[in-house]
Amino acid sequence: MKAFGFLSFGHYAIPGQQGPDARTVLRQALELARFADEFGVNGAYFRVHHFAPQGASPMPLLGAIAAVTKHIEVGTGVIDLRYENPLYLAEEAAALDLLANGRVALGVSRGSPEPAEQGWKAFGYQSEAPNGADMARSKFEILLAAVEGRGVARAAALDEQYPRMYQPGIALPVFPQSPGLRKRIWWGSGTRKTAEQAARDGVNLMSSTLVSESDGSSLGELQADQIARYRAAWKQAGHDWTPRVSVSRSIFPLVSDRDRQLFGLQATSSDEVGYLDGGNATFGRSYAAEPDVLIEQLKADPAIEAADTLMLTIPNTLGVEPNLAILRNFAEYVAPALGWIPATKGPVEGYPID
Incomplete structure (x- = not known):
């Protein structure tokens, strides 16, 4: 593991529920990222869901975070392409x-089940497949073409152009273009098959806290095999650069009495198998232990060993201080033993935890 960051689902309360509202959660995410940036956390990533009180439109938040930070990677884990206009994205x-x-890590995928029945139709999109997989694939190919600067439209006749810039009929790209962004696109993969396809497509790999497969193996074993297949397919495809691979885990270092009170009961002894999106899925266990125990547990997870980036899923509704404690404890007591390379080092001004 060379890098670690936090992954927030952006849960918030709607009227009639207890908990922080959407405004509070967005502002807390901004503060958490700002403080995390100052002590070397490598990434701030946000899950995207629709028709649910969770993070849905990530770009305003990521832009705000980018404006108040210097080093931390800002990204998505992941954007559901079924709901997106790929050219605008x-x-x-x-x-x-x-x-x-x-500093962008643009994580995209077909998306997971949502509360709405084929909710992308309300956004104006249609698909042949019931789960929208065909549409997501088509949009992904368009997104890659646009990011690469390829032409996606044709120039109008000169007397119809304003301003007159192009020879009629030539292929036009979208603007702006950002050098290097193509190598910072990630595919959120839940299966071995889609991991291999991501390699052929030449994009980085995000593997989450679950895999849409179950054969009796642990999540770590399933993901390690997924990663191995991805890297083999990458080598076979002949790409001329080295991709990144991330996995996500729920990890709570127990350093103080408050840590034990808040997170001591979060630990689970094994993964779980459940039903998701028409089939069995393997859900990862949660880790909560003293740092020395955590280090040994995480070193025994073959997917963490195989990946270069670890995303810690956080209980975002608890607010800034408890989540910053998770990140600080992991950075100070656990991550160095796993090979962590901080994004930066330095004093943290206005640090909210004693």
Whole structure:
């Protein structure tokens, strides 16, 4: 493991529920990322869901984070392409990457089940497949073409152009373009098959806290095999650069009495198998232990050993201080033993935890 960051689902309360509202959660995410940036956490990533009180439109938040940080990677884990206009997404991502000086990790995928029945139709999109997989694939190919600067439209006749810029009929790309963004696109993969496809597509690999497969193996074993297949397919495809691979885990270092009170009961002894999106899925266990125990447990996880980036899923509704304690404890007591390379080092001004 060379890098670690936090992954937030952006849960918030709606009227009639207890808990922080959407405004509070967004502002807390901004503060958490700002403080995390100052002590070397490598990434701030946000899950995207629709028709649910969770993070849904990540670009405003990522732009705000980029504006108040210097080193931390800002990204998504992941954007559901079924709900997106791929050309507009390419424009947004490029603008964000330019503002962030190349710190964007654009995680995308077909998406997971949502509360709405084929909710993408309400956004104006249609698909042949019931789960929208065909549409997501098509949009992904368009997104890649747009980010690469390929032409995706044709120039109008000269007397119809304003301003007159192009020879009629030539292929036009979208703008802006951000050099290097193409190598910072990730595919969120839940199976071995889609991991291999991501390698052939030449994008980085995000593997989450679950895999849409179950054969009796642990999540770590399933993901390690997924990663091995991805890297083999990458080598076979002949790409001329080295991709990144991330996995996500729920990890709570228990350092203080408050840590034990808040997170001591979060630990689970094994993975779970459940039903998701029409089939069995393997859900990862949660880790909560003293740092020395955690180090040994995480070193025994073959997927963490195989990946270069670890995303810690956080209980975002608890607020800034408890989540910053998780990140600080992991950075100070656990991550160095796993090979962590901090994004930066230095004093933290206004640190909210004693």
